Amino acid sequence: MKNKKRVYVGLSADILHEGHINILKIANSYGDVIVGLLTDEAIASYKNIPHLDFKRRKIILQNIKFVKKVIPQETLDYVKNLNLIKPHYVVHGDDWKTGVQKKTRSRVIKTLKKWSGKLIEPKYTKNISSSLIKSKILQIGTLPQNRVSRLKRLLSSKKIVRILESHNSLTGLIIENLKVTKKNIGLEFDGMWSSSLTDSATKGKPDNSSVDFSSRISSLNDMMDVTTKPLVFDADNGGQIEHLSFLIRSLERAGVSAIIMEDKVGLKKNSLFKNQSDTKQDKAETFAKKIKKICKSRQSNDFLVIARIESFIVGKGINDALKRAEIYSKAGADAILIHSKEKTPHEIFSFAKKFKKSKNFVPLVSVPSTYSKVYEKDLIKNGFKIVIYANQLLRAAYPAMQNAAKTILEKSRAFEIDKKIIPIKDIINLIKND
Ligand code: SPV
Ligand code: MG
Secondary structure (H helix, E strand, O other), rough: OOOEEEEEEEOOOOOOOOHHHHHHHHHHOOOOOEEEOOOOOHHOOOOOOHHHHHHHHHHHHOOOOOOEEEEEEOOOOOOHHHHHOOOOOEOHHHHHHHOEEEEEHHHHHHHHHHHOOEEEEEOOOOOOOOOHHHHHHHHHHOHHHHOOOHHHHHHOOOOOOOEEEEOOOHHHHHHHHHEEOOEEEEEOOOOOEEHHHHHHHHHHOOOOOOOOOOHHHHHHHHHHHHOOEEEEEEOOOOOOOHHHHHHHHHHHOOOOOOEEEEEEOOOOOOOOOOOOOOOEOHHHHHHHHHHHHHHOOOOOOOEEEEEEEOOOOOOOOOHHHHHHHEEEHHOOOOOEEEEEOOOOOOOHHHHHHHHOOOOOOEEEEEEEOOOOOHHHHHHHHHHHHEEEEEHHHHHHHHHHHHHHHHHHHHHHHHHHHHHHOOOOOOOOOOOOOO
């Protein structure tokens, strides 16, 4: 027993299937299997966070008879753990010879050479993969309570959580499914923003709370029907404090992960309007009561309350914003959205620099609509944990639709626009019916 060889297997093991069991069984035939289980952060560094968190995945693996020990693997790269364990063998399915993991594989081979270790690559089990199972999960949807906690989990495992505006089911599906590979890293949006601006505009109404909450919730329920990613709800100023607990109940029941509430009073006006002379900011203490009310009425602490500070929007300075951040954070806000309509992120970065030093610091949220040149890496550097791209999908769709309508009118037929829009067969096949 003592002289058994050490066999290392790196796994995410989020959705365990027979392909994994096959690998573990083969690994076990070479010696004692040590699983390097990728942490949530390691997985989030190259794809979406796992369905099950690290603790749960570890329990499952520890109870598989082919596994001797489970240790965390903190990066996608194996080298640190390999140097630690110096395994005689590493076992991995042969599917990593190409694609995202190609480089990881060659580093494994190079490291193993140092002590004449060997890489064993069993044939990949066909017709089964975690991605396939994940797409099946998407088809049956997700339970609200599972979805609510996803934003909190993303916050603790991602450098920045990337949210995009969604105003209907189709935009929800784009956010759900779109993946881009850049420098071997899979990029995708982490969740949806139910924007008061774009939800209202889609309904042909101004962004002044004329679309009431029941209508807003009905729109988001449509998106929830066909997606699994978390949704952040733009609640304007939250309405009357006496009604807040009912709103929170509806949002949690729908599976919403966070509410963002702005500290304004009176008839609502969109923050990006140039003239804000008739916009009134709420008293910080009054607004703090609303935050407390949400914290008290929410069923679960996984449902986050994010306070949005409008000091810069109404022309007040950094000191007012900082004072409010302290008060809102003490009242229980899980994060602060510091809003700005400047062309550069200068004022929000100055705010972040000072707020970071506070003992009441909470993660920061940015909405780079006017300062859209800012890169995510600079937001991260300045202490921002969530970025909300608040209106881009509607801004893309509207001119495209208007142009199609105009072309048909001008040409008195549809032929000319046909070349610029997707074929009918693509739109028929866009939504699968199985
Ligand atoms: C929204 O998208 O509705 C927002 C962000 O609240 S802003 O338009 O900048 O006010
Ligand atoms: Mg809004």
